[in-house]
Amino acid sequence: MKYFLLTLLAALIIIQFFRIDKSVPEYNKTQDFISQETPPETVKHILKKACYDCHSNETVYPWYSEIAPVSWWLASHIEEGREHLNYSTWGEQPVKRKKHKLGEMIEEVEEGEMPLTSYTLAHSEASLTADEKAALINWLKQVNSSL
Template sequence: MIKRILFLLVLIFLISQFLRPTKNEASYDSIATFEAATIVSAEVKTILQNQCYDCHSNVTRYPWYMEVSPISHWMAYHIKEGKEHFNVSEWESYTDKQKNHKLEEFVEEIEKKAMPLESYTWMHGKLPDSDAEKLINWAKQTSDAITKGKEEPQEKVTDSLPVKVSDSTVVDSI
């Protein structure tokens, strides 16, 4: 009986290797758009690339163990969940209010040390406190810039030359 159960488990494991989840592989352009819009420094960019983008963008760097089921399904679930909460690749689709809310949650999760997930840190290491502080400062500055842009709309630049009223007469069409 135990041999049959073991055989069945091995068979299920082997079959599951052929049933892979869809990979999260898109163009890096969406991330570049986010980085340009939020004015990310090189230092913060590196932290985001190493700690955040794999689960919070449409671009994931897959480690070797992602090729093994059921780990691949478990990680695909985490990536899907991460993107539902905050997806930098969708940054341009958020309203200013949503952007500020996402950044507030971003800061809150880092301050609570809830991000990155503990399961992520097993292989990638914990987020050092100094890096966490840099991310928090960047997120707060970005949020302030969004709020400031909302409260103080940029003035339209108009031509400063005076308008000359001509003495021409309008002729009715014939």
């Protein structure tokens, strides 16, 4: 048992040397979702607190992003989030894709799928109240109908 624990400790120390890439990809800020769609301040605040960490190039990495293997999971989660929807490149998307993504955003928020529970457990401020969900959904529907 002693050798197992020492081996486990050594492995945990060694994996700390395998760091994630936390560099911020360059992007044209005029193409950002908030710049393009100009939401009211309340909706802008909701988007920033509940969506932008995983779905934009404006990720703010928390302290635990320094600790492997949690950092690896976090990096994978952010990469997947950006692949699915990246608010930083919103203006570069064709209208058809924007409408599709807006529909998905509405559906995900309505069904309580976003923000992810795993994210809100660590970031309680990202949890959305019923009023915030309603405000976000109503605004997203307005944007979708105006495209």
